[in-house]
Amino acid sequence: MAEASGILQTAFIPTLSQNPYPNLNQYYSPLIFKRNKTTFHNVRCSLSTTETATKTTPDNSIPWGCDIDSLENASALQEWLSESGLPPQKMGIQRVDVGERGLVALKNIRKGEKLLFVPPSLFITADSEWSCGEAGKVLKRYNVPDWPLLATYLISEASLMNASRWNNYISALPRQPYSLLYWTRSELDKYLEASQIRERAIERINDVTGTYNDLRLRIFSKYPDLFPEEVFNMETFKWSFGILFSRLVRLPAMDGKVALVPWADMLNHSCEVETFLDYDKSSQGVVFTTDRAYEPGEQVFISYGRKSNGELLLSYGFVPREGTNPRDSVELSLSLRKSDKCYKEKLEALKYGLSASQCYPLQVTGWPLELMAYAYLAVSPPSMNRQFEEMANAASNKITSKKDIRYPEIEEDAMQFILDACESSISKYSKFLQASGSMDLDVTNPKILNRKVFLKQLAVDLCTSEQRILFRAQYILRRRLRDIRSGELRALRIFDGFRKLFK
Numbered sequence: 001m002a003e004a005s006g007i008l009q010t011a012f013i014p015t016l017s018q019n020p021y022p023n024l025n026q027y028y029s030p031l032i033f034k035r036n037k038t039t040f041h042n043v044r045c046s047l048s049t050t051e052t053a054t055k056t057t058p059d060n061s062i063p064w065g066c067d068i069d070s071l072e073n074a075s076a077l078q079e080w081l082s083e084s085g086l087p088p089q090k091m092g093i094q095r096v097d098v099g100e101r102g103l104v105a106l107k108n109i110r111k112g113e114k115l116l117f118v119p120p121s122l123f124i125t126a127d128s129e130w131s132c133g134e135a136g137k138v139l140k141r142y143n144v145p146d147w148p149l150l151a152t153y154l155i156s157e158a159s160l161m162n163a164s165r166w167n168n169y170i171s172a173l174p175r176q177p178y179s180l181l182y183w184t185r186s187e188l189d190k191y192l193e194a195s196q197i198r199e200r201a202i203e204r205i206n207d208v209t210g211t212y213n214d215l216r217l218r219i220f221s222k223y224p225d226l227f228p229e230e231v232f233n234m235e236t237f238k239w240s241f242g243i244l245f246s247r248l249v250r251l252p253a254m255d256g257k258v259a260l261v262p263w264a265d266m267l268n269h270s271c272e273v274e275t276f277l278d279y280d281k282s283s284q285g286v287v288f289t290t291d292r293a294y295e296p297g298e299q300v301f302i303s304y305g306r307k308s309n310g311e312l313l314l315s316y317g318f319v320p321r322e323g324t325n326p327r328d329s330v331e332l333s334l335s336l337r338k339s340d341k342c343y344k345e346k347l348e349a350l351k352y353g354l355s356a357s358q359c360y361p362l363q364v365t366g367w368p369l370e371l372m373a374y375a376y377l378a379v380s381p382p383s384m385n386r387q388f389e390e391m392a393n394a395a396s397n398k399i400t401s402k403k404d405i406r407y408p409e410i411e412e413d414a415m416q417f418i419l420d421a422c423e424s425s426i427s428k429y430s431k432f433l434q435a436s437g438s439m440d441l442d443v444t445n446p447k448i449l450n451r452k453v454f455l456k457q458l459a460v461d462l463c464t465s466e467q468r469i470l471f472r473a474q475y476i477l478r479r480r481l482r483d484i485r486s487g488e489l490r491a492l493r494i495f496d497g498f499r500k501l502f503k
């Protein structure tokens, strides 16, 4: 567990954990980026730019960065990094089969070798110097936390193009990162209807929208010269948060500092490796230690953390190949029955952080004790009301109480309750997977069709992997129920035998 949390903390971190901004519960609506040649740069810091961010871009996209699979700016990035202190590397950026672009071994790399050595002068952190110092000062004055601060910083530097020291880095970032932030509400509803990831994506989109709206109301609107809407708008924030979700690293050896680490963020994820990025005090740079050997031409991977396929889709926009993710899990939703005579009492018992409907992760290898405790609570009869609190506490992962509770008298009902939830979820997945074959057949515009085919494939891959875990749980639950029932039958038969004997 300690190991797992270590990895979770150090991989690229998709969480708005430091975002204290309220979820304004607003539905995301993409704003069209207004390209205005004059206001775009010069207004803000009187920085004269030799290039302006006004090139023509595809609809709704921002005018910096490059296509996600483009190597167009990669050599300029490499050159700039070496001039700026990146030591010679054993890897180079190339087009790859997994992850579009990635770092590929140029020489033999041994298992246990330290690679990268990106110096702190190349990190982007909340302490980085702003090209537009005034804008940075304003955000600091308002105590804007790291995530929104970095999102704003990235936009500010990006809009300055070659007047920013990060120009080469930003030019090599994807113009539209693969992210669920770019899915519309109707796409989420259509393709992810069966998966709980849909809810998480909606929450995340609302968080990003809320954060932007809050910054706009509290700060940007008061300093329109520093933060013109042509530059700092919902579209550019969607981009910068998409970049942060898929590339920001937490560095435990630097007290958990979060940073964008150019070059290191060209590494793709593999579920088959355990190694992750961290700051190395002895070499004073970000490194990772290989946990396997690589030959020249092979893509080198790190782990983004022990994440489920759904979490990988949510933050990084990809789903690993079926059956390759040993950490995969699916969220199973359990609910108290409204018709339960003790519904109110049970709800009252759940007051510490749980609700009448609760999600728990199922893995191929099993499920958490908390899930079983919730099931006990949901099926327990009024006569067990004294145990409601114990069950509710055991169902919560926030309260440190005894988790491994057992109530043999309601074990069968609890198992059946979980099985029913699994089967109802399985049928939602089956419905989507069956319907997916004939979805979008009426679309003729090739660009729209491409997008739909791409999103649908991601959803099909995710739903297939999630359904597979549910099938496994269904199998285990059915077998346990059969054992319980056949055990009961045997006990009844023995009892019957004794009765006959005494007759």
Ligand SMILES: C[S@@+](CC[C@H](N)C(=O)[O-])C[C@H]1O[C@@H](n2cnc3c(N)ncnc32)[C@H](O)[C@@H]1O
Pocket (backbone or CB within 6 Å): 012, 068, 098, 099, 100, 101, 102, 173, 174, 177, 178, 246, 247, 265, 266, 267, 268, 269, 270, 315, 316, 317, 318, 319, 320
């Ligand atoms: C930290 S960046 C890695 C570099 C990225 N490939 C690039 O060209 O900029 C994370 C992004 O890489 C891609 N990626 C990483 N690992 C992947 C994998 N195993 N399969 C597919 N895409 C992957 C996803 O688009 C993800 O959002």
